Amino acid sequence: MRDINGSLARQSLLVALVCLVCDVSLFTLRGPLPEAGWRGWVILGGAVVVDGALAGAARYSGWVAAGHAALFVAAPLLLCTCTGFVVGNNAGVLVAGYRAGAWLRVGPAVVALAAMLAGVGAGELLGGGRGSNPALIAISMAVSAVLPWLVGRYTTARGAYIADLEREAEERRRHEAEAIHRAVLEERETIARDLHDVISHHVSAIGVHAGAARLGLPQGESPVRDSLGAVESASRSAMADLRRLLDLLHARGDEAAQPGLDNLDELLDTVRAAGLPVRLTVHGDVREVPGSLDVALYRIAQEALTNASRHGTGAVELALDRRRTEIVLAVTNETGRPSPQRDGAHRGLAGIRQRVTLFGGEVTYGQKDNNWQVKASFPLEVP
Missing domain, CATH: 3.30.565.10 (Histidine kinase-like ATPase, C-terminal domain)
Incomplete structure (x- = not known):
């Protein structure tokens, strides 16, 4: 999360820097800076401030948009009597409109749009040359305020839609994985139950009958007694292995540990006991x-x-x-x-x-x- 926030901050700073370079360069090359005197430097300073504000936090996007609208009005008020009128935030006002549409909730975003429409419209009326042509003023308002704002709203809506799709897909994958896990557990329970019912009873019976037969023989060494003892030992080992397998199928944690090389001595003792x-x-x-x-x-x-x-x-x-x-x-x-x-x-x-x-x-x-x-x-x- 920290890396993502840092990346977004660096990208915002880069956007603000590009807007600042473009606006300052355009105002310096085409604007009335030499003839306007201190008025030109005021507008240029205002452009630096509002363009630099584009690197700020998203929650200030409405205020940044209002600042760009104010500069759009201030430029013709201070410079309209000078030759070659040019506003100081041609690029910055577009980015400010996009930010207001993309990063603000509906209410604040609409208020920011209204402020930008008012600022751009007033600036065009006061700037001269377009005041007599309402169509040109409307087009300028649409290009400088409405269009960037709509693109921002569309981008946010599309991002939210994609996020919803990804969330639904993730939930679907999780539900499918849980269903598979439950099916595996149920199958393991079925296998464990079948092993217990079909095998364990018979192996236990073998051990019990072998023990009973051994106890029924006369005392003393006898090959038959040794063989029956081996059968008992083998049945006990089989039951121990079966219990470990059943525990494993029932997923009982550490109790489900299967035998390994450390258990070779026990295995060899059982084999030796069988002769x-x-x-x-x-x-x-x-x-x-x-x-x-x-x-x-x-x-x-x-x-x-x-x-x-x-x-x-x-x-x-x-x-x-x-x-x-x-x-x-x-x-x-x-x-x-x-x-x-x-x-x-x-x-x-x-x-x-x-x-x-x-x-x-x-x-x-x-x-x-x-x-x-x-x-x-x-x-x-x-x-």
Whole structure:
């Protein structure tokens, strides 16, 4: 706002300066300054004052217009007996009329117009040469007073109309954005409700039945007991992830935080509890990564470990390499012998590929000897 006000002030000053130069030059070159004596200097000084007033605040536009009208009358009163009568504010009176029409309310603007009409009309009558021709006087009044005033009123009305259109468009955009936001929230609520109704009850039932079956077994170590314990642990982890997703869909702020690389240890503990040996190696300096990329890396590791537990036959190695310009995640598991991946694995790999592509990274996966490897790399901004 301060820059706009300064720009308007500079522009008003420039307009006033141009009017002053034009009026003073015209009066000096064509006016009766040498013959008029002190009268000529009075008119010239008045022109300097009223033209300089054009740089003033908009609220004084009516008084400035009255000053120009007064000078238009004073010039013939003081100079009409001198040769080569010329008024001292030919350019300034036009700008004063425009300002009065553009910057004043209807009442003060009409009063200013009336004052200018009276001043211009009286000046033409007293100036000689046009007093005997009413048509010329009317034309001069229209050109010097009415026309600039009308242009000012038109400019203000057009600016107000454009401002109304822009305001309506902005309100329409805001309403549309609010409608879209409400629709997204409603859709997220629907998805959250469906997830809760369709998935959470079944996952909870799996955990409850697994716990009941484990408690029903004889005490002591048993592969079946360990497997049921792994099922319980996996169901609890699934419910925790599901609650985080539901919180995210419900937009509950900080509680909606999704798991990231800091949660890898919990993920690996769950996988180990299911009977799959996993080793984690981390290389490079610890660097903070964007939150969305942090979640993507966790989900890729989760999907790769899930595939390894389903289709692998041996230990799994998870390697995280934090480099200066990229971060690389590799999951390698033994498969015993080369074999095509099942449909579930293909769907999981497609999800991994989509996540990597979203961040402009690269992903490779495939069989090499008796190992299957998934390797994803993501570019990082250099600090």
